[in-house]
Amino acid sequence: MKFKIILCILALVLLAQLIRPKELSSAKAAPVNMLAGVPKEVAKVLETSCFDCHSAQTNWQWFDKLTPANFLVASHIREGRKAVDFSQWDSLAIPQRNALLYSALNAILSKEMPLSSYTALHPAAKLNQKDTGLLKNYLLNKAVSKPSAVENTANGNGQTFIKEVKKSPNGIGYIADYRNWKAISTTDRFDNGTIRIIFGNPTAVKAIHEGKTNPWPDGTMFAKTAWKQQQAKDGSVYAGQFVQVEFMIKNVQRYADTKGWGWARWKGDDLLPYGKTVKFDSECISCHRPERNNDYVFTTPLDIKDFNKK
Ligand code: HEC
Ligand code: HEC
Structure with a gap:
């Protein structure tokens, strides 16, 4: 009897895997054109810690793709992209790009981002002082050194x-x-x-x-x-x-x-x-x-x- 119940649950879990949010079904989306104009190492920081939720380029782990966890993940992507979408980069004017980067820095400094529920399972996305420093220094120098400001x-x-x-x-x-x-x-x-x-x-x-x-x-x-x-x-x-x-x-x-x-x-x-x-x-x-x-x-x-x- 007990065995049958376990088997039933297992079957349901497997069956549930067929129901997937569309955000995760499109396998691996085309990579975002690494933030043109931003130094590689700075773009890398954002790619590693933010792109999963804020771009069309996602790199989710197998456990993120299991139903029902994937529905939570999908809602993060939906909400995240609504707020900030790095995939739009190429179509943004320079001041908008700067605004995007400053808001990213603000979100990081205020510790709102990346979401802590996410970094708990994806420790590689955690930002250390060096990562934050790279972005910060880039933006600080940008604010004064070039024509865009x-x-x-x-x-x-x-x-x-x-x-x-x-x-x-x-x-x-x-x-x-x-x-x-x-x-x-x-x-x-x-x-x-x-x-x-x-x-x-x-x-x-x-x-x-x-x-x-x-x-x-x-x-x-x-x-x-x-x-x-x-x-x-x-x-x-x-x-x-x-x-x-x-x-x-x-x-x-x-x-x-x-x-x-x-x-x-x-x-x-x-x-x-x-x-x-x-x-x-x-x-x-x-x-x-x-x-x-x-x-x-x-x-x-x-x-x-x-x-x-x-
Ligand atoms: C696990 C998914 C996830 C990751 C990873 C993530 N975000 Fe977000 N982000 C969200 C969601 C969901 C929202 C919208 C809801 C909210 O404001 O909490 C959001 C909102 C934002 C906003 C708008 C905040 C506001 O106050 O309106 C900014 C800016 C932002 N994220 C920047 C970043 C940056 C920069 C990173 C990387 C360091 C990052 N996010 C990583 C999910 C994520
Ligand atoms: C109303 C008070 C006030 C006046 C007047 C003032 N400062 Fe400052 N200054 C500050 C404060 C406070 C800081 C610390 C940084 C900050 O909070 O902006 C600072 C920082 C600085 C710094 C960076 C080094 C440091 O001490 O941290 C320089 C350079 C500076 N001030 C130059 C000047 C010059 C030149 C004048 C006069 C033309 C001047 N300040 C007048 C309050 C003042």
């Missing part, structure tokens, strides 16, 4: 460089090279109206690695950029109009009067120097004063610890 500016003239930038009232000249420095910090949740990214020059990065950040060595330079946060139709957020870039340049002797740092700020797409008088930087100093025991630098040590782990 400039394309989104209000005047939309796609201008990528400015012939001559005026000096700051205290004599400090503009440093265009900061775009090639390393991003050392950002606001993790882009939710306060601007997206801020802080860059450190090679001297700063070396000091971080050596743990010699208080005081920072002469030659250290920081750039803090701010971009207006822009919202896409789907609610995702990305870097829009350029607001300003600010610098701190360490030289104990030259900048003895201003706490050992040279301070300067340029505003807007036209990079107009900020400050009416030579002494404009007292405003910078007074706001940075709470960090006087940290050599007047805010970005420390939490972000730096984080940075060293990568």
